[in-house]
Amino acid sequence: MSLKNDDLLNNVKRQAKRLSKKLSIPLGQSQEMLSYVVYGCDSYGQLISFLKSDSFENQNLILAALHPRAEDFLLKLLHTDMNNILSRFNERVEKIKINENSVVEIFGIEPTDFKSKIK
Template sequence: MSFESEALISNVKRQAKRLSKKLLLPLGHAQEGIAICLYDCNSYSDLLVKIKAESFDNPLIALSALSPNSEIFLVKILASHLDSIIGNFEKKFPGSNINEELVISLFGLSFDEFKAKISD
């Protein structure tokens, strides 16, 4: 995955579409959810500004590059923040049964692929 801002934004849009489908949410709600819960930003527009600024002060912004063929360090960033990300989603979308598998699937990864990559 490229670290060019347009490629990262496209990836974030795919993540929001996946969340929208999985939780049956309007796309705008999914976009806000991704920004707040996954990337620890104040809003979707805040996330886009941070990506375009190419400032990776927040290590979670690097997850905008995570996809099935990504470098292992991105998978490890996700693994190290997974519990807090799930907690954020549970607060934002109570009762939605968000778990590890759902969060990992937002990046186009299967749970088995994820487990294999972090065990290497």
């Protein structure tokens, strides 16, 4: 995946759809949750604005380029931030428990592939 703004936006939309399906929640709710939990943004609108700009002050935005055939360094970035993502998720959502495998699947990545590539 390239780092073109349109590609990143489309990838984030796919991530939100996967999260919506995984948690059986409305798409709008999953977009807001994804924005906060994965990207550390206050809202989906803020996430989209950041992605449309060429500023990557928020290093989590590079995860917008993460997909099943992504370079290993992106997978390692996700792994490095995994505890923060899980913590933000648990802070935001009380009734739904999510684990590392669930987070990895939001990016369309098989958990076994993820584990083998982060070693």
